[in-house]
Amino acid sequence: MKLKEHRLKLQAAPLLKQSMTTGQTMRDVLLALLPATLAGLWYFGLGALLVLIASIAGAMLTEWLFSPAESRMQRLSDNTALLTGLLLGLTLPPALPLWMAFIGGAASIGLGKLIWGGMGQNLFNPALVGRAFLLATFPIAMTTWSPQSGPTEFFQIYASNLAAPFMQSVYDGISAATPLGLMKFEQQSTGLWALVSGNTSGCIGETSGLLLLLGGLYLLLRRDLDWRIPAGILGTVALFSTTLYIVDSTHYPGPLFSVFSGGLLLGAIFMATDPVTSPLTPRGTWIFAVGIGVLVVLIRAYGGFPEGVMYAILLMNAATPLIDRYTQPRVFGKGIKNP
């Protein structure tokens, strides 16, 4: 074969690429959240589904509205807004008025991500920014918990879900304390099996410890997750709460209760691991995780709220740039004595 003019392309090496993409990672996380999400819907019924939808709609609409017209569809197809909306929704009480969930979604993306300069630029976890915004703005609605509905009541919607925007919502008499609330205010523990299976009141997505762990395992196998963060957080919480438990077992819960109650698993597996807002190096990651674990136990034991996962993660998010600065890796061939 004679070769005359053959058009060649130029491309700078490397010309090999591993196949995992950021878009794929987002899809993996969504998939990993699916079991716990479905469990939440099973336990809390249609009202919870509407809360999730409202929160996701708020997040995606805000992303769409504040993106440059030409990159709107592309940004939405990243699934990052969908993921943020879902994560926020999972941390909301099932009976929350839908308009509040929608505003929360909008705050997550608007205040949590876009004002920082968009994807990859934010300092704080967007979903938790949205949740903190809601907790500050609507403290009563955000701390009113509903008991679980049975399968027969699946299609019942909580009356407060449909409260008109900016009106005081009406709460029907039935409300239930979360396991952490029971512990803090009434020194009443909840059975481990109820915590693991999710058969308690609480936020939509936080109740089923087992399914959250399952999702974490999937992410671990797909190599989407830095295992050090959940391991560091859960280990620290277990260790610290064991210490308190030994000192005073009537006021402080044991390690298993501490790990499986409240939003700890959801936060440790799906929120603290957000790569954008956690440190880069293994050393930094350990510091970050231990810091969250210590803060969680401190807030739960001594703070005004029964739960402290959200503030613990947000505080350590704020410390991330500093941690990064002091935990840069040691460059090969620098500062070493050879054998």
Added chain:
Amino acid sequence: MGMMQLFGFGKATFSHGIHPPEYKAVTEQKSIRRLAFAPEMILPLSQHFGAPSIPVVHVGQEVVRGELVARADGFMSVPLHAPATGKIKSIGLMPTARGPKAPAIVLKLYSGVSQEVLYSSDQNIADMSQQAIIQAVKDTGMVGLGGASFPTHVKMTVPDGQKIEVVMANGCECEPYLTTDHRVMMEYSMDLFTGIRVAMQATGAGRAIIGIEDNKPDVIEALRKACPADGSVTVGVMKTKYPQGAEKMMIKALLGREVPSGGYPSAVGVSMYNVATLSQLGALLPQGHGLIERVITVSGPGIEKPGNYLVALGTPLRHVLEQLGFQGDARELIMGGPMMGVSVASLDVPVTKGVSGILVLTEESMSKQIPKKVWPCIRCAHCVQACPIHLNPSELGMLAAKRQYETMEKRYHLNDCFECGCCTYVCPSGIPLVQYFRIAKAINRENRERAAV
């Protein structure tokens, strides 16, 4: 001893790195075959790191295969020999792999001559002094055949105040697709041992290690059997991982020593050569021949007859591809491996001393590899955990995007990057990190030069 051995994994290695697909099965068991001579050869005067050679022939002159055609220009330079018998057609600018045209000698072959190497002067290496060996190595025109093209005699010259303890023969061949070192070690093992003895004698090293990745068990077995009984030459087996063949990584894996930042292996008592370099040296030096041909791997989805070929230096790519069959939608030619090789724009570019392989990629195979979309960095730290030098490519990439080139160098050790490409390979956001770093280095270099003027 690397850390991994402490944990019982048994194989020496370095920390970090990546595991790209190997694509070596196609050619690794194919014996070396000679490729037919091209009717015209192009001999760039700068096929090595250092000053270009100076032609000693004139247009119209007849030269014989093996004859000197250009002499070295100073210590950091090597001579150039005629790869075939023929007539000098021209001396002028010709295309090069890197892009800009550069001075080259064009040789038109006589057809029907025997193409025997007639220039030789037998030398008895064992009796030669260190200085004499280094001069003899320079006279062969030898450079690092692994790709760096660094003059071998310069490497053999031990800097004042340093002592070479170990000669390392680098047979890692960690780049995907390439199998030349594999075949050379299998088929030219006697020459390799001769070359190792030359390097030991020139540097005064007491022992030598041949470093091989564990994906070449046949070579490991064969060379272990061939090693001398006195234990002066041993085989060091390493885990298959990219970039195991980078000299700093290999020294860390086999000796546990870290070459200081900005330094050379001689700082830790090591002198390292590619196995292809040493085996060529072992073949050429005893007869006083010059370097006129080398083994290359021609592979990739766009080539009909992939294999390992002995090619005369100066053979244009066009000729190689015509001989071995070119698939229709082949669109990308790479000299070297896919991780660190150079993409070539013209088929008139010749095979030079530092070219270890030619890869022909098709439109289809490329579309799978080139990211269609670039996401913002989400600080996932995959690059941080891949960088063999333990840099922070994520931070460097963000600084590059903000054009903070000086900060990259001063605070984030840009100049320690040797451009292995692991960061770009793993980046899930498709950010061309190492490409950014090359540009940043070039701009810093330009700025320094401008400041000096």
